[in-house]
Structures are given as C-alpha cells and as structure tokens.
Amino acid sequence: MTVITPFRAIRPTRDKAYLVATRPFYAYNKEVLKAKLEHNPYTFLHVINPEFHTDDKTKPNTPERYQKVRNKFDEFIREGIFLREDTNSFYLYRQTIDGHEFVGIIGGASVAEYTAGSIKKHEETLTEREEMFSHFIKIVEFNVEPVLLFHRKHEALNRLFATVFPERPEYEFSSWDKGKHEIWVISDQEKVRQIQQYFSEIDTIYIADGHHRCASSAKYCESLPAITSPFQDKFLACFISEDKLKIWDYNRLVKDLNGLDNETFLDQLAASFLVTKIRNEDAVPFGLHEISMYLDGQWYKLTAKEGTFDRSHPVERLDTDILTKNILTPILGLTDLKTDDRIGFVDGKLGMNGIKERVDSGNYRLGFGLFPVSISQLKQVADAGLIMPPKSTWIEPKLRSGLTIFPLEP
Numbered sequence: 118m119t120v121i122t123p124f125r126a127i128r129p130t131r132d133k134a135y136l137v138a139t140r141p142f143y144a145y146n147k148e149v150l151k152a153k154l155e156h157n158p159y160t161f162l163h164v165i166n167p168e169f170h171t172d173d174k175t176k177p178n179t180p181e182r183y184q185k186v187r188n189k190f191d192e193f194i195r196e197g198i199f200l201r202e203d204t205n206s207f208y209l210y211r212q213t214i215d216g217h218e219f220v221g222i223i224g225g226a227s228v229a230e231y232t233a234g235s236i237k238k239h240e241e242t243l244t245e246r247e248e249m250f251s252h253f254i255k256i257v258e259f260n261v262e263p264v265l266l267f268h269r270k271h272e273a274l275n276r277l278f279a280t281v282f283p284e285r286p287e288y289e290f291s292s293w294d295k296g297k298h299e300i301w302v303i304s305d306q307e308k309v310r311q312i313q314q315y316f317s318e319i320d321t322i323y324i325a326d327g328h329h330r331c332a333s334s335a336k337y338c339e340s341l342p343a344i345t346s347p348f349q350d351k352f353l354a355c356f357i358s359e360d361k362l363k364i365w366d367y368n369r370l371v372k373d374l375n376g377l378d379n380e381t382f383l384d385q386l387a388a389s390f391l392v393t394k395i396r397n398e399d400a401v402p403f404g405l406h407e408i409s410m411y412l413d414g415q416w417y418k419l420t421a422k423e424g425t426f427d428r429s430h431p432v433e434r435l436d437t438d439i440l441t442k443n444i445l446t447p448i449l450g451l452t453d454l455k456t457d458d459r460i461g462f463v464d465g466k467l468g469m470n471g472i473k474e475r476v477d478s479g480n481y482r483l484g485f486g487l488f489p490v491s492i493s494q495l496k497q498v499a500d501a502g503l504i505m506p507p508k509s510t511w512i513e514p515k516l517r518s519g520l521t522i523f524p525l526e527p
Contacts, residue, residue: 118318118320119227119230119268120227121207122225122226122227123205123309124224124523124524125201125205126201126208127202127522129159129520130198133198134287134290136159137519138292138520139153139161139519150162154169160519161261164186168182178249178252183252183253187256187258190257190259204306206309207222207223208222208224208301208302208303208520209278209281210222210223211282211299212298212516213296213299214295217363218361219362220275221357222355223355223521225348225352225523226351226354226356227350227351228338232335234502236322236324236331237324238331239323239495239499239504239505240504240507241328241507242329242332246329247333249333250333251336251337254334254337255340258526260352260523261518261522262327262516262518263521264324264326264352265325265326265514265516266322266356267325267492268322268357269321269358270358271318271358273315274312274315274316277311300521325512331352338350345526346527349526351525352523355516359492362512364492364512365464365510366486366487366511367509368464368484369460369461369485369487370460370472370484371484371485372461373449375448379413389444390420391419392419394415394416394417396416399418401468402486402487406434407420407436408420408436408439408486409485409487410483410485410486411469411473411476413483421439425443426438426442426443432506435505436487436490437487437509438505438506441454444485462508472484495510
C-alpha cells in the first residue's frame with residue numbers, strides 16, 4: 118500500500134512559471150548561472166542564491182545562509198511571484214522530449230514508508246550531505262525539487278490521467294533542451310480520492326533520482342520533538358510509472374593509464390576480457406557485458422570472460438560493477454569513484470561521440486561506453502537491499518525546481 122498526499126502548493130503565477138522554473142543550481146556552469154541571475158529576476162535560482170545582488174555574504178551551508186534562502190522565498194511570495202493553492206491538490210506533470218512522454222503525479226510521499234523500506238533505494242547516501250539537507254529543510258521549511266519515484270504500471274491510474282489531459286494545463290512551456298513541460302492542477306476532491314485509492318493498490322515504490330533528499334527528509338523528521346504539521350513527515354515527490362521512465366547509460370572517462378603504456382594496459386585487459394578493435398560506427402554496446410573503450414583514436418570492444426563476474430548476483434552482473442572490479446580499480450588504480458579527480462562521467466544521451474570528443478580534447482586519456490542498466494536490474498538490486506556502483510544510471514525525466522513547492526508548515 119502506497120500513501121500519496123495532496124497538498125496546497127506554493128507555486129508561480131501562470132504567466133511567470135517558465136521564468137521561475139529552473140534546473141538545480143549545480144547543473145549550471147558559473148557563466149550560465151551568473152547570466153541567469155543577472156537577466157531573469159524571477160528565476161528560482163535567486164531563492165537558492167540569495168546573496169547574488171548583495172555585499173552581505175555568509176558561508177555556504179550555514180544556518181545564516183539558509184535563513185537568507187527562506188527570506189528570499191518569502192520575498193517572492195510578497196511580490197506576487199508565488200501564490201498559494203486554495204485546496205489540497207495533486208499536480209499532473211507531463212514532460213515531452215525527443216518524442217517521449219514522461220507522465221507523473223506530484224504529491225507528498227511518506228517518510229514512514231521510506232524508513233520502513235517500502236520506498237526502496239539503490240544508491241548509497243553520504244551522511245554529511247544528509248545532515249546538510251536536513252538542516253536546510255529545518256530552517257527553510259519547504260521542499261522545492263521533487264524526488265523522482267517509480268512504480269509498476271497501473272492502467273486505471275493512466276485512464277484517470279487521460280481524462281485530465283484534454284483540459285487546459287495550468288503551466289505549458291518549453292525549455293532550452295527542447296523539452297515541453299505541462300502541469301495540470303487536480304483539485305477535484307473525487308479525483309484526489311481516486312488517485313489515493315489507486316496508489317493504495319501499489320505495494321512497492323522505487324527511488325529513481327533523489328536518494329539524498331529522501332534520506333535528509335527522514336533525518337529531519339526524526340529530529341523533530343513532535344510532528345506539528347500533517348506535512349512534516351512527508352516529502353515532495355513525482356510518482357511515475359516504470360513504463361514511462363527512461364534509463365540511459367552513464368559512461369566513464371579516465372585521465373591516465375596509471376603509469377602503464379598502451380601495450381601493457383591492453384595485455385592486462387586480456388586477462389578478464391576478449392579485446393577486439395572495432396570501427397567508430399560499431400562503438401555502441403549492443404548487449405550486456407560488452408563494454409566499448411576509446412583509447413588513442415581507436416575503439417575497442419571488451420567482452421567480459423565467463424568466471425570474471427557472478428551472473429546470479431544483482432550487482433556483480435552489472436557492467437558498471439564489472440568495469441570497476443576488473444579495470445578501474447585493479448589496473449587503473451581508481452578506488453573511490455565518488456571523489457577521485459582522475460575519473461569523469463558523461464551521460465548516455467551524448468552517445469559514444471560524447472566520449473570520443475572528451476578524449477580527443479586531451480582532457481581524458483580513455484573512455485568506456487556501457488550498455489544501459491534496465492528497469493528490471495534496478496528493481497532487483499533494490500529488492501535485494503543492495504547498492505549499485507556510483508553513477509550507474511542517468512535517469513529521465515529531469516524535473517524542474519520551483520513549480521510546486523511543498524510547505525512543511527501550515
């Protein structure tokens with residue numbers, strides 16, 4: 118049984134939604150971030166970066182900085198950039214990009230279900246980041262970017278959504294990546310009740326993106342002496358059917374060969390892989406346990422040999438794990454993929470050319486292309502209570518911040 122809670126969102130007025138909506142601030146380089154803050158007075162980036170136009174600076178990730186975030190948020194409300202929903206509602210979200218429709222419902226997810234393991238994870242979280250986000254939530258008292266959760270396909274739920282789509286969306290705009298974003302407000306209480314009923318028929322929810330936000334919401338809830346609001350034990354989430362989700366490969370780049378020359382490196386690879394030279398047009402991996410490698414202008418296909426991995430283990434059969442345990446760690450000396458500055462990552466949407474361009478630029482010595490992790494593999498890892506290697510998946514949709522803010526206090 119899955120609990121999903123309607124809420125009274127604080128959200129931008131219809132005419133300003135496309136100006137307010139933003140990707141997370143860390144997704145922008147410094148030049149683009151500066152340009153957005155200078156030229157768009159409505160972007161939610163001003164709330165997250167409240168000191169941009171001031172000389173009164175505070176240290177990052179401090180209570181003083183978080184209080185300024187809250188103050189800037191209140192300023193957006195006073196200036197009429199944001200409004201408050203009149204009734205508890207759900208928010209039907211549709212993103213269309215490259216011909217693919219991502220459809221989900223935005224509402225409150227249960228901290229208790231996350232803590233009990235009914236909302237399942239597949240990534241590790243860092244305690245330091247959990248603490249940071251928890252302190253942030255305690256001061257600002259809102260969630261701004263939905264966690265992306267997915268569930269099994271539910272036909273009746275899809276039929277209900279289909280009755281909403283013909284209505285005019287509250288928000289409809291396009292973004293720089295040619296994606297179209299639409300949001301419908303579902304405030305009809307019969308539809309709200311029906312959505313909750315359908316979700317009660319779904320037993321298990323999986324985290325697609327937002328593990329740290331889930332963990333920090335749980336930590337925040339635990340830190341409260343008492344629950345004084347019906348939303349303090351909830352967190353903002355977008356629930357999406359697994360058939361609408363898209364998982365891309367997440368590929369690896371390495372800056373050097375750990376002191377080896379090409380011939381020695383290729384010889385060491387041969388212990389665990391069949392190594393074959395291939396043409397540029399054949400660089401895309403076409404199946405599991407087939408890894409593409411680009412080195413000094415040449416593509417290779419690395420086929421994992423039997424006995425070098427466990428086909429029955431949910432994690433050890435993943436190509437990300439095979440690459441780490443047979444190449445990155447023992448040969449290239451990369452022991453911590455989260456912190457080592459010798460490794461980089463490139464999302465699969467950029468294809469094998471994304472790897473080739475970065476290696477040819479001289480910033481990296483070689484790159485590895487991987488076959489995407491499947492929905493089934495991700496679920497098997499989560500169901501077993503296991504953890505994937507870092508950055509195993511690039512999952513879409515990528516949600517925008519600032520469109521449906523989830524207040525934790527009345």
